[in-house]
Amino acid sequence: MNSIICSGFGGQGILTAGLILAKISMDGGKQVSWVPSYGSEMRGGTASCAIKVSDTEIYSPFIKEMNTLVAMNEASVDQFESLVKPGGVLISNSTIIQGRTFRSDLKVVEVAATAISEELKNIRGANLVMLGAMIQATGLFAPEFFADGIDAYFDAKGRNTPLNRECYMAGVAAAEQA
């Protein structure tokens, strides 16, 4: 059982990041659940989603303590850092989250997701940069398998661009160096 929370501002694509993870996990033969949590705002409020990925039946879809936290902003770290299991993974968007001391019993990967997505001219792809770092840091799936899943996800929506995969791969590379 792997439990993951993706969290950030509404509009940072955090629910989509979780959805992509859930979809690829399902296609990879896993049991999955995805539970959203957000305010009434379309943008700017806090949003998060809780994803469980398992080889066996998922009982409660809710998450209190998680294996992995994908944090797009400061508020996400404030809210969830203390609930990551010891030895768990925290992916931090260092374009926005700066000058913080994280728990020492976590594997923390700081990746400048927002800046990288801007450099790659795919500003809405910061969530994919974060996913790349998360897949690399957790080893949840082979990075290339997951990259193909991202392409398939956006192809199915009829609006893929090679920049999506580039953003994701940049995240993988950033976590490799970290």
Added chain:
Amino acid sequence: MALKLMKGNDALAEAAVRAGCRFFGGYPITPQSEILEYLSKRMPEVGGHFVQSESELAGISMVHGAAAAGFRTMTSSSGPGFSLLQEGISYIASAELPAVIINVQRYGSGLGDIFQAQGDYFQAVKGGGHGDYRMIVYAPASIQENVDFTTLAFDKADEYRNPVLVLSDASIASMMEPVDLPEMHEHDPNKNPEAARGKGDGPFKRITSTMYYIEDFDTYVKKKYDTMAANEERWESIQVEDAELVLVAYGITSRICKEAVMLAREKGIKLGLIRPITLWPFPAKAFKALPDTVASFMTVELSPMPMIQEDVLLSLDARKPVHNFLAGMNIPEPIDIVEKAADCIKQTAKGACNG
């Protein structure tokens, strides 16, 4: 088997379409509005009809009419909107017409709030409308069950010529899980022998000008609901074979209780779980079949006051204590359920009563 990752409300709506539902009338309210959104797009694709009615009362009345015309038909609502459906549901039951009603439960009385809850239990299972009728009430606990029980609801509505309720909640509505959707099922209202077709021409078509009950209606209607009660109980029992305390929970709460049972067993605490799948008829048979090891029960409910407790006590002839874990507006933690259950096991051993 191609699985699809779907949101609870969307999956439920698609299941209705695949069950042959071709008329939906209803009014938006959170947390069930995606059902309308989905069907507003989907119904025209399959030659069906979607009406966003001016109110819930209009919606349920349109459903009444569509059912009379032989359609498979559905409406959905939540909280205050579900209250507004009650008169229409009573009329549909009285007319012995099949229809599927969805209540995606939200918290509280009055306006309440939009998050998950299980406070509509009494209204759902004891009959929120006036008069002598009951509805089969299904309580799905997953997105797949949203699909399976919506499909079943249409079949049972036809079988008994009675409205059937699917009681979801805000968490099942918004979460996503993989689902295996059934094949498309066609239901042609023009080939439905029960469909009313009107009589004569002009603006004043009518079938009957009087409303009266058949001879010995009391016996007839009692037999109908007795048959449903006897044949339609559904439940799931988990690890009750040697349990000391059995949790009772339905819907999303039952999944948290399943986790609590597994956690308790790791600690050597003998918990079991009865999950009612039908809330009416309440699965009394599940309680009659328990071993003597079971000394007490604990309901786990997303409500500030006990509701299922009443039906558990009736099923037990009030012979054993029934405790409650009332989570109210909070989603309970499995460990908290285990701790309270362990405490109840001790209390029961000391001879304490309900509470």
